[in-house]
Amino acid sequence: MNITRKEFLKAGALITGGILTQGFRYLNTALDEYPGFKLIRDKIGIFIGEGGTIAWYVDKNSVASVDSQYPDSAKKFIEGLKSKADRKIDLHFNTHHHRDHTFGNVVIKEYANKIIAHENCVQFQKLAYGNDADKPQVYANTTFKNTWEESLGNERISARYFGAAHTAGDAVIHFQVSNIAHVGDLVFNKTFPYIDDKGGGSIKEWINTLEKISKFYDNDTQFICGHAASDNLVIHSKKDLDEMLNYFEALINLVMAEIRKGKTREKIGLLSEIPGFANLKERWEGARKLNLERAYDEITGSNEQ
Numbered sequence: 001m002n003i004t005r006k007e008f009l010k011a012g013a014l015i016t017g018g019i020l021t022q023g024f025r026y027l028n029t030a031l032d033e034y035p036g037f038k039l040i041r042d043k044i045g046i047f048i049g050e051g052g053t054i055a056w057y058v059d060k061n062s063v064a065s066v067d068s069q070y071p072d073s074a075k076k077f078i079e080g081l082k083s084k085a086d087r088k089i090d091l092h093f094n095t096h097h098h099r100d101h102t103f104g105n106v107v108i109k110e111y112a113n114k115i116i117a118h119e120n121c122v123q124f125q126k127l128a129y130g131n132d133a134d135k136p137q138v139y140a141n142t143t144f145k146n147t148w149e150e151s152l153g154n155e156r157i158s159a160r161y162f163g164a165a166h167t168a169g170d171a172v173i174h175f176q177v178s179n180i181a182h183v184g185d186l187v188f189n190k191t192f193p194y195i196d197d198k199g200g201g202s203i204k205e206w207i208n209t210l211e212k213i214s215k216f217y218d219n220d221t222q223f224i225c226g227h228a229a230s231d232n233l234v235i236h237s238k239k240d241l242d243e244m245l246n247y248f249e250a251l252i253n254l255v256m257a258e259i260r261k262g263k264t265r266e267k268i269g270l271l272s273e274i275p276g277f278a279n280l281k282e283r284w285e286g287a288r289k290l291n292l293e294r295a296y297d298e299i300t301g302s303n304e305q
């Protein structure tokens, strides 16, 4: 159900007046009155629009957000954010360079004092999209190599690089006090991941990187990922992160065994399931095939430059 701000206020007034039917009461229970907004914990939530999940933090005197989606959905995000905060975004982050995480920067820059990303994120964004005059790019104005950290309101926010994985510029943004970490596309929860080899991504490196992340954060850390099999799975636990790691190991083991049997790249691409991960969903047709072929290429080194 779509409800405008005006209608929401009207509904709130009716609730106060005590004449509204029971069914409407849920609208008054949380901050998530705007479509796509969902509160995770006090002051922190997500926005699901088009592309990678956005995270937001709003306190009395501080606002932070992670990832930008596309210009149209970034506009919707800003509109909703304005209802919670009457100030600019103090700190905005890009988890990596992909279009569905950075193209909305053109909208968000008007409201954000600082955009922070890993140095490779900016390099890859320039390389991949910088020459397209129809799609003007806004790049992060603050970059880091290993770790970036700052206090904001009652929060302490860090951005960390653990190594190549989905791309070679993926950062984990951690709201330390709330213990909530946005991992960008380092996790595709219950769905086949996309490995961007042109953007420095690698399955083998992704396994190493996830091992480091799993050790670094604790069992209470609540994770937010860019993409999942369904909207309710973008907020997840460390168990789901570890499952992603197990998936890559199962994928590599399977493809190695098939290569030993003498199977060709073409035949391997047609395998119908990765053992233990039969329920993994394809968010786009051919995602499993791409994963199998990518594993083949990495193992055989067939596309190394």
Ligand SMILES: [Zn+2]
Pocket: 096, 098, 166, 185
């Ligand atoms: Zn991505």
